[in-house]
Amino acid sequence: MSRKRKKIYAALVDGATEGLAGRDLYDFVQKRCPKTSGKKIVRASLFGLTDPHLKDRNILNVIYDLAIRHRMDEVRPDEDHDDDDPNQAFPPGKKLGTRKDKESSAVPAAI
Template sequence: MCIYEALLDGATAGHSGKQLHDFVEKRFPKTSSKRIVRASLLALRDPHVKDRNILDTIYALAINERLGDVGRDDNHDDQEALEAPEPSAPIKLRKPKAAAGELSAASEI
């Protein structure tokens, strides 16, 4: 059995959210959020999985796992994240090149 199958089994049994995560983690204690997200994406792409409720449950779990990873890896203060970043070097804009038709019209003047 793999994480993918455990995920589908749990979702089919009616587990969702934290319950589904715990269900998968109980079968695979050394699993990571990254593996759960990958298995979720695989399930979402599987043409044999057609039940809308199961797909919604798996999608929600994938999003929660992914956002959970962002929160764990992020050591910044929330207020810092809301502040605009300092601009780097100024952006230099180029003048647009004249089209071929504009060049011939200009030479006739």
């Protein structure tokens, strides 16, 4: 992990340990790491969820909540996502590379 992400992660844990949550925690991290972006904060939060040394459930919940809330802020409210087919594996227009094998593509003739 990069040194910058470690600094952001440390700020997240320090703020959560002090009892900060939500927007207050986000502002705390912004003050300690003024050049950071929301994307970097979310990545550092996700690292916190995988850190085996961090075992306090409350801190993990606060960090998880921050990552989810901030990630969902990036989804524009004016976009309608209900039209998406949840069973569709790939977005429309996405072409998959196919390998046509002569044996597997042979269609038996109708008798």
